[in-house]
Amino acid sequence: MKILNATILAKVKYATLFAISYLDRKGNAKRWHLVSRGDQPKCITGERRRPDAAIIVPYHRNMDKLVVIKEFRIPVGDYLYGFPAGLLDPNETVAKAAGRELREETGLDLVRVYRHSPALFSSAGITDETIAMVFAEVEGTPTARHNADSEEIEICLMDRQEIRALLNRTEIVFSARAWLAMDAFAQQGKAYLIGD
Structure with missing residues (x-):
């Protein structure tokens, strides 16, 4: 080839x-x-190391819950359950982009990044877009007041049991990455997020 x-x-x-x-x-x-x-x-x-976007898997430390968003996505024509995400600005680090997007979409503050993935291809059959999965500890009170007019986001703080129940609902539309991360959180809790 x-x-x-x-x-x-x-x-x-x-x-x-x-x-x-x-x-x-x-x-x-x-x-x-x-x-x-x-x-x-x-x-x-040949550039495959810098991700185009960051997807934040936020853990609210004070509430011991995962922060999940329900967002209307035009390509799907429906609400999609997933995590805050956004494109990296030029010369922006993954952690900085994660903090910015988290604040814009949820009103929450990034306390620390536990770990993040390397650049991962999002759907290699149709696009060369790469993302970094950012596992982070967050704090604050969720709010959608920072959302752009083009965003319709509901912020959900969910414990392991609530995540399990959500994953079992067949009428729900999920992001593939979010479903996998939610399933791992439901099974392992915070240990999955911090990499223990």
């Missing part, structure tokens, strides 16, 4: 659609279409 080049097909504010020309394993010329957050796709630049 060999990547040859990338051609821009369409560009909007936060995404670019590319046609990727490549050779398959038998040397046949092929095309693949992908969406990228960057000006060039990662398969051309």
Whole structure:
């Protein structure tokens, strides 16, 4: 397999659609279409270490609960249960972006980052977008007053039992990453978040 080049097909504010020309394993010329957050796709630049976005898995230390958000997501056409998340600004660290997005979406303050993942591909069949999962301790009183007009977010503080009950509801729409993190929290509690 060999990547040859990338051609821009369409560009909007936060995404670019590319046609990727490549050779398959038998040397046949092929095309693949992908969406990228960057000006060039990662398969051309080779940059795979800096994530495009941070997803915060927030643990409210005073309440001993996970902070889950229920947010209307346009691509899904429904409310999605997940975690606060957002794009990293240029030259912004993962921890700084996590604190900023957490504050904007929940009104909560980041106390400390327990750990975070390396850059992880979010859906490699269609996009080269990468995210970092940030496991963090937070404090404060939740509020949606900092939400942008384009955001409709309900903030839910949930203990392990409430998370288990939520995960068993088949009518609920989840982010895949959030479902996995919630399931691990329901099984292991805070130990999962801090990496013990």
